[in-house]
Amino acid sequence: MGSLHEETKTNMSRNKIHSLASPSKPNSIPFSKSNPYRLYQVWKGNNKFLFGGRVVFGYDATSLFLTTFLIGAPAITFCIRTICLMIKEDDPPLKYPVLIGGLVLTVLDFTFLFLTSGRDPGIIPRNSKPPESDEAYTYTPSMEWINNKVGDIKLPRTKDVTVNGHTLKVKFCDTCLLYRPPRASHCSICNNCVQKFDHHCPWVGQCIGVRNYPFFIMFILSSTLLCIYVFAFSVVDILQQNALCGLQCHIMYYQ
Numbered sequence: 001m002g003s004l005h006e007e008t009k010t011n012m013s014r015n016k017i018h019s020l021a022s023p024s025k026p027n028s029i030p031f032s033k034s035n036p037y038r039l040y041q042v043w044k045g046n047n048k049f050l051f052g053g054r055v056v057f058g059y060d061a062t063s064l065f066l067t068t069f070l071i072g073a074p075a076i077t078f079c080i081r082t083i084c085l086m087i088k089e090d091d092p093p094l095k096y097p098v099l100i101g102g103l104v105l106t107v108l109d110f111t112f113l114f115l116t117s118g119r120d121p122g123i124i125p126r127n128s129k130p131p132e133s134d135e136a137y138t139y140t141p142s143m144e145w146i147n148n149k150v151g152d153i154k155l156p157r158t159k160d161v162t163v164n165g166h167t168l169k170v171k172f173c174d175t176c177l178l179y180r181p182p183r184a185s186h187c188s189i190c191n192n193c194v195q196k197f198d199h200h201c202p203w204v205g206q207c208i209g210v211r212n213y214p215f216f217i218m219f220i221l222s223s224t225l226l227c228i229y230v231f232a233f234s235v236v237d238i239l240q241q242n243a244l245c246g247l248q249c250h251i252m253y254y255q
Contacts, residue, residue, distance in 0.1 A: 044126065045192040055118045058190050058206040064117055067203045071113070071223065075106040078230045085237070098233055105226040112219035113204060115212070122195035122209035124184060126176035130155060 038053055046059035057064075079102050086095045158171050159179065170179045173186050176193045180186070185197035187207045196210040208216050 045123070046190050047123075047192070050118075056120045056123075057118060058200070058204075060189065060202060061117065061205040063202055063205045064113075067113065068110070071109055071226070072106070074230055075102060075109075075226060078102055078234065079106070081237070082233075101229060102226075102233075105222060105229055109219065109222040109226050112215050112222055115215040116201075116208075116219050117204040117206045119206075119212045119215065121207040121213075122197075122211045123190075123207075124176065124178065124180070124193040124195060126173075126193070127178050130177045131179070 043049070048057040048059070048061055049055065050057070079099060082095055082099045082102065086099070155172060158169050160167050160169055162168070163182075168182050170182065172179050173193050175186060175191065178193070180193050181195060183196045184193055186193045187197065187200050189200050190207055192207070194207045194209040196213070198208040198213060198216075200207050201216070204216070204219070206212065
C-alpha cells in the first residue's frame with residue numbers, strides 16, 4: 001500500500017508539472033469555419049513565421065544576414081582560393097581533400113545555424129486568461145501576489161509543487177498568465193516563456209531552449225572546426241607560397 005501511495009503521488013506531481021506547461025482547452029484557439037485563423041496568425045509573441053507556421057524565427061532574425069556573411073565570406077573565399085591553386089598547380093589532386101573538407105564543414109555549419117534559428121525553441125503556449133485557483137493558500141502578510149492585470153482572481157506570485165519527492169518553487173508569468181515549469185523563463189525579446197531557457201542568442205536571432213539546444217551546440221562546434229580548418233590550411237598555403245618564392249629567387253640569383 002505504501003509503494004502504491006508513493007507511485008500515485010508521483011504521477012499526480014508529474015501531471016501537475018505538465019499542466020503548468022500546457023494551457024487549458026478553453027484557452028486554446030481551435031481552427032473552424034467561424035475562426036479561420038491559425039495559431040501563428042494570432043500569435044501574441046514577437047516571433048516571425050514562414051511556410052504556414054512551420055518555420056519559427058525570433059524577433060531579431062535579421063541578424064542571420066550578418067552571421068551568414070561572417071561565416072560564408074571566409075569559407076567561400078577559402079574554397080575559391082583552393083580551386084584557383086588546383087588550376088595553376090601541376091599536382092592538383094592534393095588539393096581535392098582540402099576543398100571537400102572545407103565544403104562539408106561550411107554546409108554543416110549553415111545547416112545547424114538554420115536548424116537552430118528556424119525551430120521552435122520550446123515555447124510554452126500562453127493562456128488567454130489566468131488559471132483558476134484550485135488550492136487553499138495560507139495567507140501571510142509577506143506573501144507576494146500577482147498584479148491586478150488578471151482581474152479579481154487572487155493568486156500567489158510563487159507556489160510549491162512536488163515532483164518525485166522534491167519540492168520545487170514555480171513562478172507566475174504576468175505576460176503568459178501561467179505558472180512557469182522549473183527551468184523555464186520568459187524571454188523579453190521574443191516575449192515568450194521557453195522551456196529550459198538558456199539565453200537569447202543575437203547571432204542566430206532565436207531563444208536557445210529545450211528543442212534547439214542540441215543544434216546550437218553543433219552549430220558552435222562546426223563553426224569552431226571551420227574556423228580552425230580555414231586558418232590552418234591558409235597558414236600552410238602562405239608558408240608554401242613563401243617557400244616557393246624563396247626557391248625561385250635563389251635559383252634566379254645563382255643563374
